[in-house]
Amino acid sequence: MIIKGSQRGGATQLASHLLKSENEHVEIHELRGFVSDDLHGAFNEAHAIAKGTRCQQFLFSMSLSPPPWERASTESFERAANAAEERLGLEGQPRAIVFHEKEGRRHAHVVWSRIDAENMRAINLPHFKRKLTALSKEVFLENDWKLPEGLRDPNLRDPLNFNQDEWQQALRAGRDPREIKQVFQRAWSQSDSAKAFGAALLENGFVIARGDRRGHVAIDYTGEVYAIAKYTGVRASGVRERLGDPTTLNSVEDTKTALRERLTPRLRSMSDQLRKKQADEQKPLKDEARNLARTHKAERAKLKAGQEKRWLDESALRQARLRTGVKGLFDLVTGKTQQTREQNDREAWQALKRDQAQMSDLILSQIAERRHLQARIDEMRKKQVLDRTKLDRVIGQVLHMKSAPEKLQSDKNREIQNRSNDPKRHAGPDRDAER
Numbered sequence: 545m546i547i548k549g550s551q552r553g554g555a556t557q558l559a560s561h562l563l564k565s566e567n568e569h570v571e572i573h574e575l576r577g578f579v580s581d582d583l584h585g586a587f588n589e590a591h592a593i594a595k596g597t598r599c600q601q602f603l604f605s606m607s608l609s610p611p612p613w614e615r616a617s618t619e620s621f622e623r624a625a626n627a628a629e630e631r632l633g634l635e636g637q638p639r640a641i642v643f644h645e646k647e648g649r650r651h652a653h654v655v656w657s658r659i660d661a662e663n664m665r666a667i668n669l670p671h672f673k674r675k676l677t678a679l680s681k682e683v684f685l686e687n688d689w690k691l692p693e694g695l696r697d698p699n700l701r702d703p704l705n706f707n708q709d710e711w712q713q714a715l716r717a718g719r720d721p722r723e724i725k726q727v728f729q730r731a732w733s734q735s736d737s738a739k740a741f742g743a744a745l746l747e748n749g750f751v752i753a754r755g756d757r758r759g760h761v762a763i764d765y766t767g768e769v770y771a772i773a774k775y776t777g778v779r780a781s782g783v784r785e786r787l788g789d790p791t792t793l794n795s796v797e798d799t800k801t802a803l804r805e806r807l808t809p810r811l812r813s814m815s816d817q818l819r820k821k822q823a824d825e826q827k828p829l830k831d832e833a834r835n836l837a838r839t840h841k842a843e844r845a846k847l848k849a850g851q852e853k854r855w856l857d858e859s860a861l862r863q864a865r866l867r868t869g870v871k872g873l874f875d876l877v878t879g880k881t882q883q884t885r886e887q888n889d890r891e892a893w894q895a896l897k898r899d900q901a902q903m904s905d906l907i908l909s910q911i912a913e914r915r916h917l918q919a920r921i922d923e924m925r926k927k928q929v930l931d932r933t934k935l936d937r938v939i940g941q942v943l944h945m946k947s948a949p950e951k952l953q954s955d956k957n958r959e960i961q962n963r964s965n966d967p968k969r970h971a972g973p974d975r976d977a978e979r
Contacts, residue, residue: 545616545624546692547680549606549632549672551658553594555587558605562642562653568837568914569645573618573652577638586640590657599666602658604634606676609651614689615912616650618643618904624683625654631675633667634658647833648915650907723929728762728775738787749936753799754790759783763799765807765815765939811939818935822928829921836917840910847906851899858895862888 552558563570563583578586587603594602608624610616621641629635638657643650658666684691731744742752745762750770755761760772760783772787773780784790794802865884867875875881 545621545680545683546609547606547624547628547676547683549604549628549676551601551669551672552603552605553591553601555591555603556584558603558655559584559587562644562655567644567646568833569643569841571643572640573643574639574641576640577636577657578640583640583642586638587655590638590659593657593659593661594666596664597659597666599659602666604632604656604658604669604672606654606656607651608654609649611689612649614687615908616687617908618900620683620687621652624679625652627679627682628654628676629656631679632669632672634669637667645907645911645914647921648911648918650911723933724770725775725777728770728772729777732776732778736786741787747937747940748933749940751799751803752787752793753796754793755796760787760790760793761796763796763803764936765803767800767803769796806942807939808942811942814935815939818931822931825924825928826921829917829924833914833917833921836914840914843910844903844906847903851902855895855899859892862891 572583575581575583575586578589580586580589590602594600606625606628608621610620621643625639625641629637629639634656637660640655642653642655644653658669660667681691683689727745727748727750731741731748735741735744738752745752749765750762751764752772753761753763753769755769755771759780762770762772762775764770772778773783776783865888866872866881872881875884
């Protein structure tokens with residue numbers, strides 16, 4: 545599993561993020577050590593206790609993501625969470641585990657309170673990134689999963705990985721986030737100057753501009769703004785060194801206006817038509833995914849209700865073994881009552897693990913079913929990315945052709961302006977020279 549963690553505050557924001565409805569399934573698997581039985585209440589408890597200390601980042605949030613093609617049981621997530629807890633020194637701290645499922649993938653979030661309530665201090669977590677990376681590698685090896693290049697050698701990490709903000713931005717622009725990063729990184733590697741880099745981006749429909757924070761950004765014809773340093777994977781200082789002072793560039797708003805003026809009505813119509821066509825193609829598969837999610841939720845609810853009924857029935861049978869009255873007193877004296885209680889505890893634990901295994905098996909079978917649908921969705925997305933890329937390049941070529949005459953006209957205008965400001969062109973004949 546890829547395991548990442550961070551210290552953070554923001555109890556309400558984190559709880560809302562973990563419960564967001566954009567996931568097909570959200571399951572609060574565990575709430576341990578909290579009085580509240582809901583996620584918002586639990587994290588607000590941690591916040592209230594933290595007010596007795598100076599700690600601002602009173603929570604530690606960790607994500608566990610197995611390879612998308614592997615079967616990872618609920619128990620395997622729990623083992624990884626317990627191992628992380630031990631290595632980080634968070635044993636016994638209040639903890640929440642939340643499972644997310646989307647597009648045939650299942651991952652987990654584990655959140656601990658960092659506040660030691662007994663001593664009213666925050667638990668220090670030195671080198672937690674290094675420890676979690678080592679644990680990630682161990683989990684891959686234990687499960688005989690193919691080790692990612694980034695865990696094998698940090699220098700081989702995939703430069704096309706993206707975060708949630710980049711994913712959302714790509715969706716707004718109707719693009720694949722990996723494709724966007726490829727465009728930027730290919731343009732950067734194949735250029736050695738600001739002019740060459742700008743031309744390479746322009747071919748794909750991006751124009752360089754000055755960002756609001758005086759950094760270099762690129763804008764596409766839909767109006768989305770991309771930070772060049774983020775998408776190329778180069779430090780801001782390195783971008784500035786190659787591209788020069790950003791204050792010489794047009795602002796974001798001016799660039800957006802220029803892009804709107806350069807795009808012909810036909811090109812805008814082509815872009816709108818492609819968006820509509822792709823949305824129509826996506827609708828049947830999206831509807832199928834929503835219906836499948838509803839079916840899966842109903843199956844899980846039915847299994848859970850059956851397990852709860854069976855648990856009550858089995859608990860009643862176990863309780864009936866404990867005799868009352870004189871016979872119960874005799875069992876207590878002879879030690880049979882203690883033996884029966886221990887037997888009941890063992891059977892209750894076995895029943896709990898049985899129910900968890902049944903639910904885990906159901907979830908894994910449903911994930912496998914969802915992956916078949918996702919394979920069709922991914923195939924459609926690949927085709928749509930190619931169609932979008934073709935249109936981007938057409939628009940980029942048009943923008944490139946339009947920018948050349950505009951630059952030439954700008955140069956002519958500048959020359960005319962310089963001539964009009966030349967005092968010698970307005971002065972009369974030089975009488976002294978004539979004499």
